[in-house]
Amino acid sequence: MNIVVCCKAVPGLVTDLKIGPDGRSLQYQGQLLAINECDEYALEEAVTLKRAHGGQVTVISMGGIKVQDVLYYALAKGSDKAVRIDCESQDPRVASTVLAAALKKLEFDLVLTGTQSRDTLGGQVGIAAANLLGLPFSYAVVEVELRDNNAVRVRKELGGGRYAEVELALPALLCVQTGIQPLTFVPPARRIRARQQPVSSFSVADLDLRDEQLIAKGYRFVAVRPPERAHHVELLQGSPQEIATALLDKIRESV
Amino acid sequence: MAHDILVLVEHAAGKIDSITTQLLAVGSRLAEQLGVKLVGAVIGHGLESVAPALQGGGMDKLVLVDDPDLNLPSGEVQATVMAEVARQIDPRLVLIGYSLVGMELTPAIATKLGMNAWTNCVNVELRDGAVTVTRPLFDSTMHAEIALEENETAVIALQKGSFAARESTAKQATVELLSVDVQNIPSRSKVLEITEEPRGDVDIAKAEIIVSVGRGIGNEDKIHFTAELAEALDGVLACSRPIVDVGWLPRERQVGASGKTVAPKVYVACGISGAIQHLTGMRDAKRIIAINKDPNAPIFQVAHVGVVGDLFEIVPALTKAAKEAKARLD
Numbered sequence: 001m002n003i004v005v006c007c008k009a010v011p012g013l014v015t016d017l018k019i020g021p022d023g024r025s026l027q028y029q030g031q032l033l034a035i036n037e038c039d040e041y042a043l044e045e046a047v048t049l050k051r052a053h054g055g056q057v058t059v060i061s062m063g064g065i066k067v068q069d070v071l072y073y074a075l076a077k078g079s080d081k082a083v084r085i086d087c088e089s090q091d092p093r094v095a096s097t098v099l100a101a102a103l104k105k106l107e108f109d110l111v112l113t114g115t116q117s118r119d120t121l122g123g124q125v126g127i128a129a130a131n132l133l134g135l136p137f138s139y140a141v142v143e144v145e146l147r148d149n150n151a152v153r154v155r156k157e158l159g160g161g162r163y164a165e166v167e168l169a170l171p172a173l174l175c176v177q178t179g180i181q182p183l184t185f186v187p188p189a190r191r192i193r194a195r196q197q198p199v200s201s202f203s204v205a206d207l208d209l210r211d212e213q214l215i216a217k218g219y220r221f222v223a224v225r226p227p228e229r230a231h232h233v234e235l236l237q238g239s240p241q242e243i244a245t246a247l248l249d250k251i252r253e254s255v
Numbered sequence: 256m257a258h259d260i261l262v263l264v265e266h267a268a269g270k271i272d273s274i275t276t277q278l279l280a281v282g283s284r285l286a287e288q289l290g291v292k293l294v295g296a297v298i299g300h301g302l303e304s305v306a307p308a309l310q311g312g313g314m315d316k317l318v319l320v321d322d323p324d325l326n327l328p329s330g331e332v333q334a335t336v337m338a339e340v341a342r343q344i345d346p347r348l349v350l351i352g353y354s355l356v357g358m359e360l361t362p363a364i365a366t367k368l369g370m371n372a373w374t375n376c377v378n379v380e381l382r383d384g385a386v387t388v389t390r391p392l393f394d395s396t397m398h399a400e401i402a403l404e405e406n407e408t409a410v411i412a413l414q415k416g417s418f419a420a421r422e423s424t425a426k427q428a429t430v431e432l433l434s435v436d437v438q439n440i441p442s443r444s445k446v447l448e449i450t451e452e453p454r455g456d457v458d459i460a461k462a463e464i465i466v467s468v469g470r471g472i473g474n475e476d477k478i479h480f481t482a483e484l485a486e487a488l489d490g491v492l493a494c495s496r497p498i499v500d501v502g503w504l505p506r507e508r509q510v511g512a513s514g515k516t517v518a519p520k521v522y523v524a525c526g527i528s529g530a531i532q533h534l535t536g537m538r539d540a541k542r543i544i545a546i547n548k549d550p551n552a553p554i555f556q557v558a559h560v561g562v563v564g565d566l567f568e569i570v571p572a573l574t575k576a577a578k579e580a581k582a583r584l585d
Contacts, residue, residue, distance in 0.1 A: 124362040131366035136444035139359035159355040161452035168444040179500025244572035254542040
């Protein structure tokens with residue numbers, strides 16, 4: 001079974017997030033990109049399925065050259081091939097159009113990705129790409145079982161402890177939930193070795209996209225600001241003992 | 256030209272999800288401001304009881320697609336039917352809940368309609384004449400405000416609990432049955448059955464005091480600090496999703512969109528950053544106490560009382576204080 005895993009490269013540790021002078025953008029120093037955590041679970045699931053059923057895992061990510069780090073990491077985790085799409089966009093419609101065009105160039109039975117990225121928190125690109133390609137899809141998948149009839153049976157969350165058991169004909173796209181497989185540790189030696197593997201890339205021209213498909217449209221960012229609090233939060237200060245006493249009072253007056 | 260507002264109603268097992276009331280509140284306010292109509296749409300099978308239950312929500316019209324093939328529809332079929340309903344209504348804005356169901360359907364519907372989708376929104380309002388959505392970025396530590404261009408159509412998915420319901424109105428919606436050729440929608444997936452998480456030993460939803468532990472605990476060996484606090488307070492121990500994902504606590508203890516929704520008298524969040532999926536499950540707690548070392552953690556957006564500090568100092572001190580207080584009472 002051939003599986004493509006779509007992984008987003010997101011800023012790693014960001015400790016100095018600030019609003020830009022224009023009030024509409026964010027600034028931070030985090031130059032290192034890391035694999036988006038939700039997508040790392042998709043990668044683990046893909047590698048697990050490959051070990052059980054054979055086939056190949058191809059990891060794909062979109063962005064500039066810095067994204068290679070994430071692809072090397074995926075190779076070290078057990079991906080067989082890595083592809084970078086040389087295009088940058090945080091617009092979900094553009095990103096899903098580009099991703100769908102790239103998937104068209106690859107051979108696969110299954111596409112796996114996570115539920116959302118930690119930076120834009122949109123959770124759209126996977127399902128949108130499936131729809132552009134006419135693939136069946138499921139979101140928030142917690143179990144994947146390969147069936148004999150060229151299909152997968154999945155369990156997906158409906159919320160509140162309810163699940164749907166769904167059968168999807170292959171090829172299909174699944175957005176997997178965190179925790180679907182335990183995350184594994186990658187030894188540094190394997191990470192170093194992975195850097196010697198080739199990474200292929202698609203340019204926008206390779207994907208036969210028109211310029212207008214690459215332009216976000218219909219909106220503008222007005223402002224970026226810290227969230228408003230639902231109500232005033234009373235912040236307690238003092239020694240741990242003083243705080244504990246104050247907290248206990250608050251708890252007792254509430255029950 | 257597209258101008259009305261369409262609300263997609265979420266329901267399961269004959270019950271309308273509470274997100275719908277919030278969508279109708281937002282939608283009716285916007286419809287009044289824009290001087291357009293509010294239309295609701297329900298798809299499913301056996302919808303007789305649904306229409307009366309939705310009256311009073313401020314809708315001008317309610318559209319029902321009732322078809323036996325919509326009894327357990329796949330995501331593909333649901334999205335196709337909803338997109339078809341939207342095409343017939345031709346709305347400017349489509350409002351949907353950002354529930355786990357909505358998360359799957361929103362990008363599918365928007366793609367089929369060729370519209371932008373705005374997911375995870377905490378607000379949508381008319382500002383300086385422009386429909387403006389507010390949504391989180393960067394682990395919810397920031398909010399972006401995005402103004403849609405004039406006459407721009409969009410699917411907007413709203414977070415549960417971000418909006419208060421409105422008082423019900425006397426306005427009666429006209430009810431209309433819409434037929435869609437559901438049987439002939441090509442679908443390569445099918446829902447086999449709906450299952451539920453088996454009940455465990457504890458029902459955290461019944462507790463008056465919940466001590467909840469998140470990723471900030473760092474290590475399985477340290478969970479006991481929070482378990483001891485729960486015991487000292489005569490409460491129960493719960494957790495956020497990452498703790499269940501790594502197997503440190505069972506699924507039945509999970510609070511949030513995928514797990515349980517709780518509204519205890521006291522909710523003590525220890526080392527929980529407050530991802531939206533978690534906040535959805537506990538924001539109605541009467542008093543929320545948050546202990547977190549990161550002052551920007553989104554949990555402080557909903558907390559009533561906060562401690563910015565080391566939970567390994569605060570939690571044991573609180574446990575000790577609670578035990579001493581109990582001993583004095585005995």
